[in-house]
Amino acid sequence: MNFNALHKLGYGMYVVGSHKGEKLNAQTANTVFQITSEPPTVAVSINKQNLTNEYIKASKVFSASVLCQTTPLPFIGGFGFKSGRDTDKLKGVNYKIGQTGAPVVLDNATAYLEAEVIQSVEVGTHTIFIGKIVAAEILTEDVCMTYDYYHQVKRGTTPKTAPSYIPPEKGGKP
Amino acid sequence: MNFNALHKLGYGMYVVGSHKGEKLNAQTANTVFQITSEPPTVAVSINKQNLTNEYIKASKVFSASVLCQTTPLPFIGGFGFKSGRDTDKLKGVNYKIGQTGAPVVLDNATAYLEAEVIQSVEVGTHTIFIGKIVAAEILTEDVCMTYDYYHQVKRGTTPKTAPSYIPPEKGGKP
Numbered sequence: 001m002n003f004n005a006l007h008k009l010g011y012g013m014y015v016v017g018s019h020k021g022e023k024l025n026a027q028t029a030n031t032v033f034q035i036t037s038e039p040p041t042v043a044v045s046i047n048k049q050n051l052t053n054e055y056i057k058a059s060k061v062f063s064a065s066v067l068c069q070t071t072p073l074p075f076i077g078g079f080g081f082k083s084g085r086d087t088d089k090l091k092g093v094n095y096k097i098g099q100t101g102a103p104v105v106l107d108n109a110t111a112y113l114e115a116e117v118i119q120s121v122e123v124g125t126h127t128i129f130i131g132k133i134v135a136a137e138i139l140t141e142d143v144c145m146t147y148d149y150y151h152q153v154k155r156g157t158t159p160k161t162a163p164s165y166i167p168p169e170k171g172g173k174p
Numbered sequence: 175m176n177f178n179a180l181h182k183l184g185y186g187m188y189v190v191g192s193h194k195g196e197k198l199n200a201q202t203a204n205t206v207f208q209i210t211s212e213p214p215t216v217a218v219s220i221n222k223q224n225l226t227n228e229y230i231k232a233s234k235v236f237s238a239s240v241l242c243q244t245t246p247l248p249f250i251g252g253f254g255f256k257s258g259r260d261t262d263k264l265k266g267v268n269y270k271i272g273q274t275g276a277p278v279v280l281d282n283a284t285a286y287l288e289a290e291v292i293q294s295v296e297v298g299t300h301t302i303f304i305g306k307i308v309a310a311e312i313l314t315e316d317v318c319m320t321y322d323y324y325h326q327v328k329r330g331t332t333p334k335t336a337p338s339y340i341p342p343e344k345g346g347k348p
Contacts, residue, residue: 005310008240008285010186037339111182124210136179165211
């Protein structure tokens with residue numbers, strides 16, 4: 001078994017936002033994917049330790065901004081390697097409050113969607129939230145960043161809380 | 175709402191295989207994604223009308239071969255626009271029976287994995303199968319095909335049974 005085969009799976013790069021009352025948070029994610037076309041539904045896998053998981057469970061809504069290929073690494077890191085429990089991750093970031101009440105990050109975003117959770121599934125360390133899409137817009141014609149581009153070209157790394165993290169003892173590369 | 179925003183989501187391209195007793199089938203899919211890293215689990219969204227859905231429910235196993243960027247369009251179409259009910263889709267294709275008993279397509283594959291289903295979730299027209307990974311290998315160092323590349327460069331199209339299909343009346347492009 002070669003766990004690095006899992007790094008051949010293809011993903012985009014996203015900032016997923018949610019809220020709990022007036023508190024807002026957002027985090028990077030790579031697992032956002034459409035499940036059905038009619039009605040349009042989308043799923044996202046979020047670590048149970050993450051504040052965004054708590055917020056999605058509280059508000060039953062989430063947003064996902066699709067990052068463009070030119071997104072600077074520090075921007076991604078700011079949403080990926082810090083917790084909203086310790087810092088206001090949206091400070092200094094251009095965003096709007098979407099129709100669901102979730103923050104929709106606009107900086108470096110080429111498109112976004114908002115969804116209302118209709119099902120959620122606990123799978124070990126993560127929750128899969130399945131949402132009905134209630135808003136979706138294209139913002140720019142920019143090329144989207146792929147997870148592969150993030151790793152190969154941007155030399156980005158993966159936090160331990162990500163679905164795709166491979167520990168070094170299993171042959172995972174940084 | 176612009177449903178074409180959903181086409182900005184990033185995916186790879188896969189052939190997902192399963193079996194029912196000695197009967198084998200496989201189909202193209204774009205929604206294969208890792209859910210947890212410890213233990214490694216992966217999910218796939220498969221239309222309930224598809225024979226592969228029936229086979230995965232029967233055998234509780236599936237394989238996923240990651241297609242390389244140079245995969246010819248007719249190869250993808252052969253697994254995507256035909257039903258295993260009408261034709262033997264694996265005829266003439268290089269594959270092996272994996273350790274789960276599922277067929278693992280090797281032609282045009284840069285990596286593959288096999289999984290045992292631990293949970294499944296019905297979401298409207300589709301089932302999300304969540305599997306524990308029991309085999310995973312890298313086959314070549316080829317670049318993987320992205321769903322975007324399939325559409326933009328290969329001019330590939332999307333069958334109505336795919337999660338990402340957008341009907342023309344909702345602004346979907348062929």
